Amino acid sequence: MADITTGLIAIGAGVAIGFAGLGSGLGQGIASSAAAGATAEDETLLAKMLVFAALPETQVIYGFVIAIILLFVFGA
Amino acid sequence: MITPELKHVKLVVANDDKRHVIRRLHELGELHIATTEPHDGFSEDTSLDEAQRVSDLLLSYEYIQRVTGATLQTSIDTLPSYNKTVEEAEQFIETHLPELQELEEDREHHDSRAQSYEEQLRILEDLPDSFNDLAQPIIFTAPNHISLEHDHHVKQGGKHYYALTSQGITKAQQTKAFLEDNTTTRVDLSYVSETIQEAKTKLQENIAYHQEERDDRSLELQAKGKALQPKLKYTHTVLKAHHDELTLPNKFQSNDDLTLIEAYCEPGIVDDVATEIPEITILETTPEEAPTKLKENGFNKSFQTITSMFDTPKYGAFDPTSYVTFFYPLFFGFMLSDIGYGLLTLLAAYLVKQRFDNSDHYVNILSVSAISTIIFGIIFGSFFGELIPIEPLWTEQFEASFDILIVSLIIGLIHMNLAVFTDLYQRLAQQQTLTTIIKHVAPFIIVQTSVIALYYQQVIAGVTGLITATALLTWRDGFIGILGLSDYLGTLFSYARLLALSLATAGIALAVNLIAQQLSTIPLIGSLIYATTLIFGHTFNYAVNLLGTTINAARLHYVEFFDLFFQGGGTPFNAFQLP
Numbered sequence: 085m086a087d088i089t090t091g092l093i094a095i096g097a098g099v100a101i102g103f104a105g106l107g108s109g110l111g112q113g114i115a116s117s118a119a120a121g122a123t124a125e126d127e128t129l130l131a132k133m134l135v136f137a138a139l140p141e142t143q144v145i146y147g148f149v150i151a152i153i154l155l156f157v158f159g160a
Numbered sequence: 161m162i163t164p165e166l167k168h169v170k171l172v173v174a175n176d177d178k179r180h181v182i183r184r185l186h187e188l189g190e191l192h193i194a195t196t197e198p199h200d201g202f203s204e205d206t207s208l209d210e211a212q213r214v215s216d217l218l219l220s221y222e223y224i225q226r227v228t229g230a231t232l233q234t235s236i237d238t239l240p241s242y243n244k245t246v247e248e249a250e251q252f253i254e255t256h257l258p259e260l261q262e263l264e265e266d267r268e269h270h271d272s273r274a275q276s277y278e279e280q281l282r283i284l285e286d287l288p289d290s291f292n293d294l295a296q297p298i299i300f301t302a303p304n305h306i307s308l309e310h311d312h313h314v315k316q317g318g319k320h321y322y323a324l325t326s327q328g329i330t331k332a333q334q335t336k337a338f339l340e341d342n343t344t345t346r347v348d349l350s351y352v353s354e355t356i357q358e359a360k361t362k363l364q365e366n367i368a369y370h371q372e373e374r375d376d377r378s379l380e381l382q383a384k385g386k387a388l389q390p391k392l393k394y395t396h397t398v399l400k401a402h403h404d405e406l407t408l409p410n411k412f413q414s415n416d417d418l419t420l421i422e423a424y425c426e427p428g429i430v431d432d433v434a435t436e437i438p439e440i441t442i443l444e445t446t447p448e449e450a451p452t453k454l455k456e457n458g459f460n461k462s463f464q465t466i467t468s469m470f471d472t473p474k475y476g477a478f479d480p481t482s483y484v485t486f487f488y489p490l491f492f493g494f495m496l497s498d499i500g501y502g503l504l505t506l507l508a509a510y511l512v513k514q515r516f517d518n519s520d521h522y523v524n525i526l527s528v529s530a531i532s533t534i535i536f537g538i539i540f541g542s543f544f545g546e547l548i549p550i551e552p553l554w555t556e557q558f559e560a561s562f563d564i565l566i567v568s569l570i571i572g573l574i575h576m577n578l579a580v581f582t583d584l585y586q587r588l589a590q591q592q593t594l595t596t597i598i599k600h601v602a603p604f605i606i607v608q609t610s611v612i613a614l615y616y617q618q619v620i621a622g623v624t625g626l627i628t629a630t631a632l633l634t635w636r637d638g639f640i641g642i643l644g645l646s647d648y649l650g651t652l653f654s655y656a657r658l659l660a661l662s663l664a665t666a667g668i669a670l671a672v673n674l675i676a677q678q679l680s681t682i683p684l685i686g687s688l689i690y691a692t693t694l695i696f697g698h699t700f701n702y703a704v705n706l707l708g709t710t711i712n713a714a715r716l717h718y719v720e721f722f723d724l725f726f727q728g729g730g731t732p733f734n735a736f737q738l739p
Contacts, residue, residue, distance in 0.1 A: 131469035131718060138715040142654050149565070149656045156562035 093159045097151035104147020111140030162589050163479050163730070164455060166192075167430055168447040171421040177439040178419050184437045185736050191423040191433070192451045193736045195411045202413035202420055211406035214246065214399055220253045221396045227264040228385025230392050245398045252395060256388060260381065267377035274370035280351055281363040287347070288314035288321050292357040297323040298331065299347040300338045308337045424450045424733065450475045452730035460485050462524035470718050471728030478586040480726060484717055487575060488525070491713040493532025494568075495661035497557070498669065500544035501702050502533030529713075540662070544698055545669025557659075557666045564659045572655025573608075575721055576648075580604045583725035599636040603629040604724070607648055651720045657712055665705045672697030 119133035169191075173181045185191055196202075224230065291297065291312065300322045305315075311334075312323035322344075324334045338344050352359040385392075413420040425433070430444055452475050456464045463485040473479045496502070509526035512519050537543060541552025557564060584601045610625030626645065633644030672694065680690035722728075 131714070132471075134711060135470075135715065135718045138711060139719065141657075141712075141715075142650065145654055145657050145660060146650070148660050149653050152561055152565050152656075152659075156565075 090159065093154050097154045097159075100150040100154065101144070101147045104144045104150075108140050108142075108144035108147075111143070112137060115140055161455075161479055161482065162586065163452045163473055163475060163477060164426060166424045166447065166450040166453060166475070166733075167427050168445045168450065169423050169425060169430060169433070170196075170443040170445075171423060171433070172441040172443070173419045173421065173439060175414065175417060175419055181421075181437055181439055185423075185433075188429075188433065188436060189735050189737055190429045191425045191736050192453075192733045193411060194422045194424060194451075196413045196420050196422040199413050199420055202415050202418075204413065211403060214403040214406060217246070217249045217253060218396070218399055218403060220257055221249075221392065221399070224257065224260055224385070224388070224392065225396075227260060227267075228381045228388070230385035230389045242402050245395065245402060249395050249399055252391065256384075260384060263377050263381050263384070267374055267381065270370040270374035270377065274367050274374060277363050277367045277370065281360060281367065283347065283349075284352075284356055284360050284363070287356060288316050290314055291321070291323050292360075293355055294323055294325050295355045296352060297325050297349070297356070298335050298338075299323050299349060300344040301347060302341070302344045304343065306341060306343065308341060309334050310338075423736070426453065451733040452477075452479075453733035454479055454481070456481050459524055459528065462521040463488060465521050465525070466714060466717065468732070469714075470722060471726070472730035472732050474727045474730040476590055477727035477730070478582055478589075478725065480582070480717075480722065483578065483582075483721070485528075487721070488713050488717065489528045489532040490571075491658060491716055492529040492709050493534075493536040494571075494658045495709040495712060496529075496533040496665055496705060497536035497540050497662045498542040498544065498665060499534050499537035499550070500542075500547070500698070501665070501705070502530045502535075502537055504702055505530035505533055505706070536662075540666070542666055542669070544694075545666060545673045547669075547673050547694070547698075557663050558670075561659065561663065564662070565656055568655050568658035569652060571658065572652050572720070575655070575716070576604070576651060576724060577608075579721050579724035586725060586727070599632055603632045603636075603644060604648060606632070607645060651723075654720050655716065657716070661705065661708055661712055664708070665701065668701040668705070669698065672701060 116137040119137040123130050123133045171181070185193070287299065291299065291314070294312065297312075302320045302322070303318075305320055306322075308322070310322040311325045312321075314321045322338065324331055324338070326334065339346070349359075354362075411421075424447070430442060433440060434442055452472050454464060454473075456479070460481050464481045466484050466488060467473075467479070467481045493502070496505070505526055509523045509530060512526065513523045516522075538550070539553045540555070540557050541550050542557070543550050554560075555563065580601060584597065587597045587600065606625050606629040610622045610629065613625060614622035630642060630645060633641035635641070637644065676690050676693040676697065679693055680686045682689055
């Protein structure tokens with residue numbers, strides 16, 4: 085039984101970070117291409133565009149936090 | 161610190177003293193010259209016609225620089241008289257420009273001919289070799305085999321080539337049939353008046369001739385550029401200085417007798433201007449809006465680059481660069497956290513310093529970040545992963561990930577609190593109303609207190625606090641303010657990236673070391689593969705994570721930190737300097 089629990093926790097952690105990463109990747113792709121276009125027009129926008137490009141990355145961090153909590157709190 | 165208060169000054173100057181005063185303002189180097197507002201009895205300065213004359217000369221100099229590759233900039237100790245410089249420059253251009261233009265046109269002609277022949281040769285070289293001996297053929301290509309009448313057929317590179325070489329009516333009929341088949345494409349051979357091979361030889365000769373002529377012209381231009389270089393760069397630099405001086409009045413207002421200059425400076429400078437330049441009459445006011453003068457020194461000045469990339473703080477707002485100086489290297493070191501990668505970053509800083517001029521700011525940022533990386537490498541016991549085993553000062557990343565996550569979030573909480581209390585200080589310094597201050601500062605403080613209350617099971621106090629904070633956020637931001645609480649939570653969790661990137665660096669380093677270890681067992685070449693895998697693997701890991709770390713350390717400032725207090729949109733203070 086303990087093995088099944090460990091396995092489910094591992095799957096849960098994988099799903100949490102996997103889907104969050106997928107979503108972040110898609111979002112970041114869309115945002116980055118627009119940001120790259122804007123920066124090509126006006127290079128002074130680099131830092132602000134970097135922010136827009138990096139914004140969707142936060143979602144994968146949430147997934148990461150969930151995965152860590154699953155592994156180290158529930159998996160301990 | 162709050163950006164310093166500035167004075168707005170109007171400088172009234174007699175027209176006869178204008179050139180002298182501009183030079184003295186340059187020497188003083190403490191004023192930001194603004195565009196002067198229109199005033200009754202004044203109009204825009206009319207020195208621009210003269211500036212146009214110098215602009216034209218400068219364009220000619222830049223043309224010479226482009227075609228000869230000569231250098232234009234040099235340093236000058238004293239600025240010779242304007243009239244003498246312009247006369248000399250005009251004479252210089254009149255003497256040398258026509259000859260250089262002729263050479264350049266000739267060079268361009270040969271270059272363009274060579275390129276055109278190269279293109280024709282490329283088309284012929286794409287044809288099958290068996291067509292080389294065909295005289296004046298008509299050639300078609302098609303993606304698939306077709307059953308039209310033809311004289312030669314070759315399949316090459318996935319395409320079918322058909323050559324029509326019969327004479328007279330047959331050739332015309334064959335050509336018509338091929339043209340009517342919309343799967344075929346005719347190869348343009350209008351320039352081939354003999355066999356394909358002969359045409360190729362002729363084209364090669366033509367290309368060689370035009371390339372040689374082009375190179376000769378280039379060498380001639382370079383030689384002329386070299387011979388003219390000393391005079392060229394000196395006169396150009398002097399002209400540029402005069403040009404900047406001439407176009408400056410573009411910002412002024414003037415009439416027949418006087419010129420009006422508007423500028424900003426620190427209060428202490430106003431007296432210096434009055435003492436140093438007695439020809440000026442000064443009208444001083446305290447402005448509500450002014451350029452932002454940033455007063456960072458030493459390392460802070462280097463980290464100003466990171467703040468400025470985002471935005472310039474508005475006048476009278478808080479300049480967060482001193483925080484960036486501390487937290488940027490901290491985040492960078494936490495996320496890269498490897499002694500080996502820290503040493504590589506130090507080496508990179510050294511190489512940047514050797515290779516690039518004016519790179520001191522970047523070198524400082526890299527060096528401090530590298531030292532921070534080494535310190536975190538010692539804390540986590542990581543030296544190219546576990547390649548060189550050392551005892552961690554605290555723990556390895558994989559052994560206590562949850563504890564490191566907690567530390568990351570605590571650092572985030574400190575960072576956020578610093579931002580909120582800075583916002584409080586900033587708004588007090590700006591003498592904002594109590595209501596505004598409460599709306600902006602109180603929610604975050606109440607949320608934190610409520611969470612602490614809930615932790616100690618003071619449910620009523622905790623829930624009341626959360627409701628109050630939400631109400632304040634809704635009052636401030638409207639309906640969207642309801643999301644404010646989750647926004648704070650999201651911002652806090654965003655600091656988990658400190659652990660995430662640290663784990664990523666350590667994880668890839670570990671994987672590289674394991675792969676290298678496995679490959680080292682291959683007989684004979686095992687050691688070589690082991691070393692190669694380590695070099696390539698760690699170079700890859702370093703490059704990828706250096707990029708991620710640089711961006712994420714900046715992002716934690718731009719998105720999470722600045723969002724809580726930073727007031728941007730300022731105009732940078734540019735102390736007036738002639739070149």
